Amino acid sequence: MTDDYDAVVYDLDGTLVxxxxxxxxxxxxxxxxxxxxxxxxxxxxxxxxxxVAESMGLAEEVEPHLAAAERAGARDSExxxxxxxxxxxxxxxxICSLNCEAACRLALDAHGxxxxxxxxxxxxxxxxxxxxxxxxLTAMQKLGATPExxxxxxxxxxxxxxxxxxxxxxxxx
Numbered sequence: 001m002t003d004d005y006d007a008v009v010y011d012l013d014g015t016l017v018x019x020x021x022x023x024x025x026x027x028x029x030x031x032x033x034x035x036x037x038x039x040x041x042x043x044x045x046x047x048x049x050x051x052v053a054e055s056m057g058l059a060e061e062v063e064p065h066l067a068a069a070e071r072a073g074a075r076d077s078e079x080x081x082x083x084x085x086x087x088x089x090x091x092x093x094x095i096c097s098l099n100c101e102a103a104c105r106l107a108l109d110a111h112g113x114x115x116x117x118x119x120x121x122x123x124x125x126x127x128x129x130x131x132x133x134x135x136x137l138t139a140m141q142k143l144g145a146t147p148e149x150x151x152x153x154x155x156x157x158x159x160x161x162x163x164x165x166x167x168x169x170x171x172x173x
Contacts, residue, residue: 008089017107020077023044030049050066095119095122118142119143121136136168137166154170
């Protein structure tokens with residue numbers, strides 16, 4: 001299926017690897033920051049707290065905590081079957097992830113494929129994050145690809161929505 005496209009962009013966590021992150025534990029240092037500013041911080045998943053932090057202008061305060069958990073989880077991540085597809089790709093490939101760019105790079109390095117991608121766009125690479133189309137559009141632009149000739153491979157409804165908004169084909173894993 002990937003031979004039908006000029007470029008393939010993959011999501012990271014849940015698609016290529018499974019980050020070894022306890023998202024509930026990662027939420028614990030974020031909750032006091034949000035509560036200090038009057039936010040509801042009852043979510044048990046650090047990624048669920050990110051939109052709350054963003055809406056309050058606190059993303060820069062919580063980002064270091066989230067990124068640290070992701071980087072640690074990337075080092076101990078589990079490789080998934082599509083990682084072999086990525087490593088064997090002979091055309092332009094990239095990653096578009098909700099995870100920070102450093103975690104994406106660390107996960108690839110941990111699995112012996114640090115140079116398998118031409119482009120990595122993480123949560124901290126552009127101002128918007130998935131399902132906004134900008135991260136995927138940025139990856140395509142850096143790959144020199146067009147939406148009509150790009151396949152986005154991901155594991156979530158958010159990934160499917162990102163592909164739809166960016167005008168690319170989508171393959172769910």
